[in-house]
Amino acid sequence: MPRPLNDTFLRACLRQPTAYTPLWLMRQAGRYLPEYNAARARAGSFMGLATSPDFATEVTLQPLERYALDAAILFSDILTVPDAMGLGLSFAAGEGPRFARPLRDEAAVAALRVPDLDRLNYVFEAVRSIRKALGGRVPLIGFAGSPWTLACYMVEGAGSDDYRIVKSMLYARPDLMHRILDINAKAVAAYLNAQIDAGAQAVMLFDSWGGVLADGAFQRFSLEYTRRVVAALEREHDGERVPSIVFTKGGAPWLEQIAACGADVVGLDWSVDLGAARRRVDDRVALQGNLDPAVLFAPPEVVAAEARAVLDSFGRAQRDDGGCGGHVFNLGHGINQHTPPEHVTALVEAVHAHSRALRAAD
């Protein structure tokens, strides 16, 4: 498979010069789009979308029809992996995900195994189908949850406000927690490599709940297992580099350490100035982010101004020493379901126009 026609995203991930700053949006195929809601209604449920390669292809491409985004991301869910481990995933209407068989005792943890990847074939089929449908327009990003973030759901059995159950296990029985994380790391690495084999041209690890951990615990229970996953990833496929992105929501306090985990790109939430973040990592990785998704509730001219401010904070990609920084524009979190779709148009136009102007002024 050849490089995509628009490889700006891949180049930015690898800190190569680009004509403008590429952007995509976390959860870009989502409930803010009427066409997504229509497809979901036809599919019957969220998992009906995610488990059907046809539906997954359809909704993955929806935002690309509307907006000049520079990457597609596989439509799926991070909980496919623990579901394949037999924990029994369901999404109740109006609620978040729920596992029928959460890991609550030593016996359940002892019985946990790396799942047979055949149980996730629907995901790899979706990747192949999306690649075909994209026809090389833009690259396709695959993804998975981080070992720690998956463990939160697997132990809590659902979302949580205080992570009481999983943190109780972490502090009281770190041996059990390490066993879960070790299995998750192996499963996630195999899962992402299978996505790469199926055609994913970059992969992203969502450490959505790394930020709830205390300093010290984050390094031992989240970052260490993220590092193991990244180390096990295929770096190249069909002669092309496959960049990896790690995003820890709330991870700003640990930016330098996350940047040293082996990933090509570090995702940032909106709590940090990109320029300051860039100085902290000295362009050893590319940065992805970091507009507050709430900006998209403001009028289009405010959206454009805030997008320009993010681009300005990153500054010139070109370094004085001849090297290059990398910036992939994104939100600092998934796009909110109440976002007016036309505000996204303003965002995309502002990012492309202003970053082209910045390059031209170089």
Place this chain on the structure above:
Amino acid sequence: MPRPLNDTFLRACLRQPTAYTPLWLMRQAGRYLPEYNAARARAGSFMGLATSPDFATEVTLQPLERYALDAAILFSDILTVPDAMGLGLSFAAGEGPRFARPLRDEAAVAALRVPDLDRLNYVFEAVRSIRKALGGRVPLIGFAGSPWTLACYMVEGAGSDDYRIVKSMLYARPDLMHRILDINAKAVAAYLNAQIDAGAQAVMLFDSWGGVLADGAFQRFSLEYTRRVVAALEREHDGERVPSIVFTKGGAPWLEQIAACGADVVGLDWSVDLGAARRRVDDRVALQGNLDPAVLFAPPEVVAAEARAVLDSFGRAQRDDGGCGGHVFNLGHGINQHTPPEHVTALVEAVHAHSRALRAAD
């Protein structure tokens, strides 16, 4: 009113030498204590407790009967101030707080006024009553919500997951947001000064939602107004310094800037290493924190070990240049309602014993 018999907390706030590291716990008078739940049942509701000086005194003193804590904190709620502004506070059973008249349009914002402090007399009476009941055992901390955190509730009308309404106003109508924050800052400063006049020996500003703001927005919409409040506070009362504490949950990315806001103490959540935080502020302020409250779910020996780790991370209070750092041990967030009370005993003993041993080794 003389200094309390145990002034360790006040000394640590002011970076004066102490024989051990003082501790208190955010929300130490709370639902993890059976005697608190009994009092609440008698009072009929949370606001029944908070609006009665007798009940407020009773529950404020409850944790001090059980544990050798080094400070008491007024039992109250940050939403007393917007309630006094006429927004109509209520607490529905099993839910969080709710305002009957949230600030949703220009007219509501235009009508907002600094409230008559007489409407908050029940709070100042509680402060006087608690001081009397304490008999000088330990100092009493007064508190308020930060202007931004109050604005979140005042605009959203309740707690929020995504702060969509308040952030929409912030980005789309910053003029309205600044008007709310200006009034809140004046109200909070007057409120805290009235608490000081009534006998509060230290005051704390809870910027519980500062951490949801983007870099840039945090400085303009949260920290700037915190700074105004701190600048307007009485620094001394009855010849004694009244230390001020500012706590921004999720504020680690902005630690240096928060530390320059004029407060004597900066509270920290558990996302940062205290030693690293101390180096960032170079002991120009004292630090308060920062044990993950979830540690208290673990067995007592783990609680003690994690408490020692926090003390060790702060290191020696005494500086090589003859100066002194200040550390007030606390959790990084309010104590969880599911905390076993006997684990708090282990925490208090470990903090006192280990910090005395550290001083002795100096």
